[in-house]
Structure formats: C-alpha cells, structure tokens
Amino acid sequence: MAPTSSLAQDERLSCLYAELAELTGQRNAIDGRIVEIVAEIDRGELWAGAGARSVAHLVAWKTGVSPSRAETLAAIAHRADEFPQCVAGLREGRLSLDQVGVIAQRAADGSDEHYAQLAATATVAQLRTALKLAPKPRPEPESEPDPDADPQPEPEPVPQPSVTTTSDEQYTSWHIRLPHVEAATFDAALQSHRDALIADWRRDAEKLGGAGDQRPPMPTVADAFLRLVHAGWDAEAAARPHGQHTTVVVQVDVTDRVGSLHLGPLLSDADRQYLTCDATCEVWFHRDGRTLGAGRSTRTVNRRLRRALEHRDRTCVVPGCGATRGLHAHHLKHWEDGGLTELANLALVCPYHHRAHHRGLITISGPADQLMVTDHAGRPMTSASLARPPTQPPPDVAPCSGPTGERAQWWWYQPFEPPDVNDEG
Template identity: 65%
Template sequence: MSSAAGSLVAEELPKDRLEVLFDELGVLMGQRNAIDSRIVEIVAEMDRDNLVGMTGARSIAALVAWKTGSSITNANTIAAIAHRLPEFPRCAAGMREGRLSLDQVGIIAKKAGHGSDEHYAALAESATVDQLNTALKLEPRPKPEPAPWAEPQRSITKTTAEQCVRYRMTLTHDEAATFDAALASHQDALISQWKRDHDTGERPSDQAPPLPTMPDAFMSLVKTGWDAEVTRRPHGQHTTVVVHLDVKDRIASLHLGPLLTAAERQYLSCDATCEVWFERSGQVIGAGRTTRTINRRLRRALEHRHPTCAVPGCGATRGLHAHHIQHWEDGGTTELDNLVLVCPYHHRLHHSGGITITGPAPNITVTDSDGRQLHSSSLARPPNRPPPDVAPYRGPTGERADWWWYTPFEPPPPQTN
C-alpha cells in the first residue's frame, strides 16, 4: 500500500472527531450539573438558616452573584431553585445525578405549580429549556377572585407603536377626581394664555397654533411637577429634616413626629438641610447650624469616583445616597475624602449596625456585623478535589415537540375542610 493511502487511513474523519468531542462534552456537562446541584444545596442552606443578613447583601441572589462571580440572571436561577428545593426532590435528584441542567430545573422552579415535581422531572429528561417554558405556559393557573372590599389595583401600562406611544392609567375614584381637577386647571390656564396671545378678535391666522388640547394640559401638568421637584431637590437625595434635641438627655425627635434613635438621626441627616432646635425642659433655647449639603459639583466627583454603591458585591447605580464616613455631628467635614456613595439599603444597614464603613475615601473598608472585611472578588479558586463521579449528560433529544398530544400538568383541586 502506498504512503498516500496509509495517510488517508490514519487520518481521523470529522464525524469521528465530533463523536469524541461530544463524549467529552457530555462528561463535563454531567459533572457541571452535579456541581451546580451542590451549589444550589449550599445556597438553600444559607437561605433556610437566614445567613444572608450578616453579609450585608440585600438578597440571596445578590449574595450568589457576588460570591460566585456570576451574572444576576444566573444567580436568580440558583436562588429560585434553592428557595423551592424541598418542593422538587425529583428534579433536584436529576441535577445531582447529572441528568438535568441548572437552566432546566431553574425554569421549573420559577414557574411550576405546587405538586408538579414528578410531572416536570420526567418531561425535562428529553425537553429543552424552551420546550419546558412552553409546557409551563400551558399549565392552567387558578385566578383567585378579588374580595368585594379589595381596592382596585392602580397601574400605568405603556404600549409602543410605530408612530406613537400609548399610556393606559388606572386610578381609584378619589385619585381620578384629583387628576381630572388638575388636568382641567392646566387646560384652562393654557386656553387663557392662548386667548391672550392669539385671540385678537380678527380672523384667525393660518400661522397661529391650534387651541390647547387635553394632551397639552397633561404635558403641562408633568412639566410643572418636574420643575417643582427639581427646585425642591436639586442634588438627588437632598431633603430637609427638622429635629428637636434635648440638650440634657440628648434625645432627638422629628418636628411633630416620633423620637429618633442615634442611628436614625444620623441616617436622616447624612445629606440634608437639617434644622436643629435645642431644648431644655421642653423650652426652646436656640437653633443649631445647618448641615453642609452635597452640592452638584461634589456629587459629580463622587459619581465619577464610585459609579456604583461602594459596598462590595452591590452594583446599584440608581438613587445612591451621599454618606458621611465621619458624621457631620461628630466633626466630619463635607469633603471628598469623607464622603462615599451607597445605595439606600446599605446606607440604612450601616446606620443600623449591620455593616461598618470606615475611611478615608476612596480607600474605604467595609466590614460585616462580625467584623469580617468584605471584598468585591468572588470565591472562585482552583479545585482541590476530583470532579463528581456521575454519568455523562445525555441532554434533550432535540426533537420538535408536538403539543397537540401533550397533557399539561393539572394542579390538584384545593382541599376543603
């Protein structure tokens, strides 16, 4: 046999190479499913024993995304399975044995009804995630009848068309009356202004704008409210707090409001105009200085330095509070090295003692309730144990689903005593 013929025989055919790669992929996916199962069990234990609060994370999904370095979508899937793990023992066993993937069990845990574990565990053996999603949509959902005394649900829905955007709003009767009165008031004002500017008693000109309509009145209402809000709160979270402080007992209370703890007082006055009235024996003896608020230029510098919440593991970007690391009432200055942006959740958690933020900024240190320093990096590291010994992942069959012959899961009827 020639050397050319021998090389053709020795060369591996593409289909044979693909089979080898598929075999390795099946083994790896089976091991990955088993590893994901153990991750879900660990998260379920943290969720069951309420161990999340001491870490400073706002939810179990946020903690998973932080500590595993995964996306919030993947973390939500893990958290959904962990939260309903006792309801789906067969699906959990399939993932533990490498037969079901995290996404397959995740879509079931997010949408399946109670008592459907056996039904979907069998279906997931051969169905893709999209097919499982379709099957879950076919599952009938009982619609509870609203109580006759229940208040109607307020809502605003938005529908985008090619040429315009449509809004549909549902209000209670008293709110609708307020809205109608405000809208009518703005329309009357616009019409009065139009008549003053364009109604001269002569024949209307083709260049004159049309008479103001109800949409014009609605936009006037929106712009007026917007301008008033910008004037009142020019620096994001800026507000005004009026506090009465007893100089003898060092007890503070809001004006015409309840008593405040030290943590509540510091939380409310972090970025605020704070009027402090000193009292002794119930008599006002003077007023204190006003706190220095965060001006726009300083806030922009803070946002450039920390575009997200400064607490590790939190990626919040909206509604951030400017926090004084050393509080102003303890001598802290309103300067860049004494300020940091945190989300409302972690701001309140700090003042309640859940986490501790120390400076100076930007090299701040955040510790949890046990004094452990929080880091933004994940827990991922090289493995030091062999992978799980499970069968290779067979995966869905890939066949087209014939939903005509599919029997959706029927929730059991409610039990009556």
C-alpha cells in the first residue's frame, strides 16, 4: 500500500503545483496592472490632490498593503519607462512584483534587457546579489596636464565652512559646505537624531498593531535635520544678548490680511494662516501702519487643553495618516475669522496635512464632533481601502512556475556594466 499512497500524494502535489502556478501568473499580471495605474497617478502627481503625502502613502492607504510593499509598487511605477521588458514580464505573469521591485529600486539605467533575462531564472535573493556585484559609476577622467607647462606648486587652501541659500515661491534651499572633520560631526549628529526618530517610529508601529499599514513613513534625513535644529533651539538662550529666545516672527496687516516674515518676504495666504493657526510663532498685528500688539493670549493652546486634545484625537485626524509625532493643534474655524481656542474648534493634524489644508489640497471642517475631511474635489476621505470582491474574471495569462532557484555560479556571471560615455569608439 505504501507505493500506492506515495503515488496519490505525488499526483495531489502536482495538481496543487499546477493550480499554484496558474494563480501566481494571474497575481503577477494583476500586480502589473496595479503598477500601470500607480504610474499614471505618479506622472500626474494625483496623489497630492487625494490628500496623501506621497504616491507610496496613497498606495498603502488605498490598497491596504504594507508600507514596504507600497514602496516597491511606487518604485516600479516611477521607473516603468526605464524597464519596459521587466514590467512587460510582470504584466505577462512571468515575473513577480518582488523580482521587478528589486531591479527598479537598485539597477542602473540601461540595464533593462540584462536583468529581464536574469530574472527569468534568478530568485529575488540572487537578483540582490547580482545587483551588489554591479560596478559603481565611474568618475569622469580628469584632463591631462600640459607637459610643456612648468609645474607650479600651489598652497593648499584652508578649508572654510560656507552656507548659501536660494529661495523661490515655495521653498528655501540650503547648501552647506563643511571641512571633513566638521562634516563628520554634523553627519554623526544627524544620524543620532534620525536613530531617535526611527525608535519613536517603531514604538508607534507597535502601538498601532494590526493597523501598521497606516503608520507614517520612515523618518528621513530632512526630518533628522529639523529635529537637530529644534534640539538646539534655545539651548544657550541665557548667553545671548538680553537672553533672547529663538522665535519665528510674523507681521500681519489686519485690514488687508497681508502677512510677511519679520525682515523677510511676503507670505501667501496659505502660509500666513498656517503660521498663525497653531500659535507656534510670534505674530504682530498692524492696522493703517500702526502696531496693535502681539495678539490675544487665547490664541495659544495651553498645556491642559493640549492634553485633552491629544487624549481625544490620539493621531492626525486626516483619514489614512496615523501620524502621532509633531502634531499641530489646528483651528477648524480659523483664528483670523474669530474661531475660538477651545476643544470643539480644535483638531490634531500632522504638519504635512496642516499645510495641505491651508493650501487648498484638502478641507478639514468642523466642529470636532462632526469632523469632515474632503480632498480637493470635495470627495470625503475615509480610512478604508478600496479592496472589494472582484467582479471580473482573472487575467488570461500563462501559468508561472517561478524562477528555477538553482544555485548560482557567480564566477561565471557577467555583471551589467553601463557603457562608457567617454568612449568615442
């Protein structure tokens, strides 16, 4: 009876393998279509109008996948035009999302054909190894010195730090130039603050538990830089002239409702309301050229009111966000329009969505017990994903048995090497 039983198990396993191959091909093809949709959203930057922080955030929010899988989908969508063969393999069901995702996230330009052929047999781990073996970009060769010129020794300049800034209508760009020693100190400080932010991010993820797909994105170097600034904000205030604290000052003309930074540029209506909404800066009001004062103290959310607000809202109130750090107390009826600083007129929002609201990308209206959040088109925003039972048959694609997974002989492997742009031949 043993041979008969073993034969029955083999037949059953073969049937399961066949069904698994067919479903895998269909899943890959569906992922390929999702990538096309995400690419269209990315090209038109439609995610901003939907109230999302990025295209990856929109994908995680609306499809219910994890942030890491959403990053993979966004990476493939962003580079779909650079890897048409790999994306075609995904749409045809031959390649998986993870295989194409590794390529899109790490491969050099022009390597589409190379990795499309390799992915037909290589596992995800083998593709990662192949990408590690790829040569790094080579620096441009320096010009040849003139042999007839007399060599003149030049004294080495003393490294001098420098900071330059450029501004446009929305952003100010900082270019910081530091000697290596000071740069190492700066890098270490940035890294330590980013480590602290990541630790907080992980604690938030653990608290969210099953709702981890709604957590904020991983902290960036820019977040660490801002944390570094705030950490040293008033560390030595007593040593400054008059014990002056670091304060952002805004000047507002109450008649024309025009605001500007102190000794700085004019502010847009959105930025003026953003700065005066959470009372995180010093605002001076003027009428007919006369200074009225620094505004009512009731504009400020005191500590007790802030605690009540945090207990009630816990996270950013915008659906699909889930941010818990650095939240602003937003006036639902703006303070400029007579909105009161009380619990019913306040809501916690993250800095991104606070700016998005004041710039008209989303609308947050109250009172707090009847909170309504809509996107730029007036559509109500909810935390629910778009997933629903399918109403159409699955894609008609060939079954996918996956990569062979055989042991790779790396000494025979020829890594992709970008063509030398300096080679005229």
